[in-house]
Amino acid sequence: MTDLLRREDFTLARANLQKFLIRNLLEVRIRELRRQAVGKAYQQVLFGDDAAARVAVIDRYAFEFHPQGWAAAEDDRLIGSLWANLSEGRCRFVMVKEQQWDGIEKHLM
Secondary structure (H helix, E strand, O other): OHHHHHOOOOOHHHHHHHHHHHHHHHHHHHHHHHHHHHHHHHHHHHHOOOHHHOOOOOOOOOOOOOHHHOOHHHHHHHHHHHHHHHOOOOOOOOOOOOOOHHHHHHHHO
């Protein structure tokens, strides 16, 4: 900083302005490096060479999904139909079963 201020074309105001610009650029870079370090540390903890000492995969909280027992789909159909009816034809409701996307086309025409 002292060397810059000794130059005739460099004022104290300019030095002060550049000091803050440099500080801001450094802060952005430091934040980015910290973010990268956190991401690498997270991956290292989960998948690193000694991860088995810290991470255990168990089925203690496993969830089983049985679609045939999901009654909410019928509720969704009723709500969607009501919404479509109240819109007086401006909105349509289609609930796709078993990924049969072709069935949507006939409802859009």
